[in-house]
Amino acid sequence: MKSLLATAMLMLSGAVAAATPLPATSVLQLSSRFTDQDGKSFVLSDRRGHVQVVSMFYSSCKFVCPLLIDSGLGLDKALTAAERAKLRVLLISLDPARDTTAALNALATKRKLDRTRWTLARTDKDGVRKTAALLDVRYRQLADGEFNHTSGLILLDSEGRILTRTEKLGATPDPAFLAAVRKALKASK
C-alpha cells in the first residue's frame, strides 16, 4: 500500500511538473525537434529536470570540437560519482547535412561516451539557427563546408536557464565553471 501510494504521489508530482510552465528564461521552450545518436526523437523540454552542459559542434571538425568532448569528459572526471550521475551533456550539431544519426553514433562509440548521460544530437537547419540564437553561438558555414563557430560549454540548470558559460576548453576543467556545475548539481534534486 505504501509503495502504491508512493507511486501515485510520484505520478502526481510528475504530472504537476509537466503542467508547470517552464520559466520565461528557459531555453527548453524551443519547439524544434532533435534526434539523438540512437535515432530517438526529442524536444529540449524532455530534458527538463536535469542539470546539463550544452554545446554546439560538428563531427568532422578537427580542432576545437574534439576539444569540446575532451572538456566534457574532463568535467565528468572531476566530479564525484554521485555528482556525475546527475549531470547530462548535450552536444548539438551545426552540420545537419553531414552529421547523420549514424555519424553521431559512430562518434559516440569512438569517444566511448556514456550514452545514459551524453547526447549527441542533430536537428534541421532551422533548428540549428534557433538553438544557436538561444545559446548565443555564432557560426558560419565556410566555402569548403567546414564551420566557423564560437565554442564553449554552457551550463543549464534543471529548468533550462543558462547559469554560466566557459570558453576555456581542455581536459582540465575551467575551475570557475566546475564550481558552477557542482553548485547547480547540489541545488538540483
Add this chain to the structure above:
Amino acid sequence: MRRLLLTLLLVPTVAQAGGGVRDAGYVRIPAGEYKSALRYEDGDGRTKVAAFSLMKRPVTNAEFLAFVRAYPEWRRDRAPSVFAEPGHYLSHWRSPVDLGPANLPLQPVTQVSWFAATAYCEAQGARLPTWAEWEYVAAADETRRDARSDPAWRERILGWYSKPANVAMSPVGKGPSNVYGVQDMHGLVWEWAEDYAAMMVSGDNREQKADDRLKFCGAGAIAMDDRENYAVLMRVAMLSSLEADDSTSSLGFRCAR
C-alpha cells in the same frame, strides 16, 4: 570619429514624399553574384545569391499587430523572455494589442527580436533574408543593380543615415523603388538578417593570436573589405553586436522566401 559613428547610429529617417505604395507583397529577385563589402577569408571574393523573393517594404506596425492578435503567444506580455527581452519587445505600443496614437499603422514595426521576426515570417511561410541576400538587394539604386561604386549613391545613403533621430519615423513605402522594385532598404530602419549570428567580425585578423583561434572551429574570419561603404558596414557592426532576444527602436525586418 566617435562623432561620425554616433551620427551614423542615429535613427535613420526618410524625408522624401511620394511613393505611397500600399501593396505589401513580395518582389522577385533574380539570381546573381556580387562583391560583398565584407571579405570572407574562405571565399573567392564573389558572393552568389540564388533567385528569391523579398518583401517590397519592411513589415509595418499594423501587420505585426495582426500577427500578434493571431498568435497571442507573441504578445509582449506573453512572449517568453528568452525569445524577446521584456521591457523592450514592442514596448513602444500602448498595450500588447494596441498601437496607441504615438505609432502609425504604416510605420515600420521596430522593437522586435530575431525570434519574433522569424516567427512572423514563418507564419506566412517565409523566412528572414540572409545577410548576403539583403546586401545584394541593398546594392541597387533606381536604375542599377550595383550602384555602390558611385560616390553620389554613397553620399545619398549616408545622408539618410545621418538624419537626426528626433523626427518621427516615416511610414514605409515612401522611399524610391530600386531597380528590383524594393523600397526602404536604406534610410528607414535597420533590418534583421536570418544569419545575423554569422557575422563574426574581428577587429584585425592579422593580430589574432592562438588563443583567439580557439574560439573558432577552423579559419575563415570575416573582415571589412570596403571601408568606404559606411552605410553597409554600420549595419554589419550593429547586427554582429546583437543577440536574438534583443530589440531596438530602430531595428525592424522584412521577410524573404
